[in-house]
Amino acid sequence: MMPQLVTVRVERPDGRPIRIWVPVLPVVLVFSPVVVLAVLAAAVACLVFGVSVVRALGTSWRVISALPGTRVDIEQSRTAVLVTIR
């Protein structure tokens, strides 16, 4: 299943945290023209380098589908960044 929500939380030294929730599907829909162009460019690159377009697209989709559950949490001193993909 493709990622549904990306959460970004940034804590700055002044102590005020910033939280951003990014709903993936609506964002992809908004940027769909760019996404289509990117897919086309990737397909052309695959053809140029002799890579199977179907295999490349399938594998890329597998990578995207495997993203939910990823969590990156970095803290240094009073600054912290947390990114979670659900």
Added chain:
Amino acid sequence: MNEQRKDILDMLAEGKITAEEAEQLIAALERDQPPPASSLDARPKGKAKYLRVMVDALENDEPTRVNVRVPLQLLRAGVRLAALIPPQALGKATAELNKSGVPFDLTQLKPEQLEALVEHLDDMTVEVDQADARVRVFCE
């Protein structure tokens, strides 16, 4: 496959014993196997879903903490993606690695080997302890 089981199969292949005798010997061998050691850390195989990397360090006298959780499924997908890299690119990367003093031939690395490596990652735990840093890599 352990050595004794291989010996039994060799004897069967050479016709020294019959298939029934081989079956009986293998069954006897399995009965003699010690039960798996039970410990608090023991967990059923194949249950690990995530690779965790945890780093606790002191940088410029300030505590730094990194906690990364990556689904093993993502690693498997990454391995499949890496298998799509054209051989020419792998050759160039190998040449650059050699130039940097890393004698590693990427063209000899097969996707099946990488997949087997990811499959067995849940048995792996790496712990590095230093005065000012602690690194743990494990699967959960």
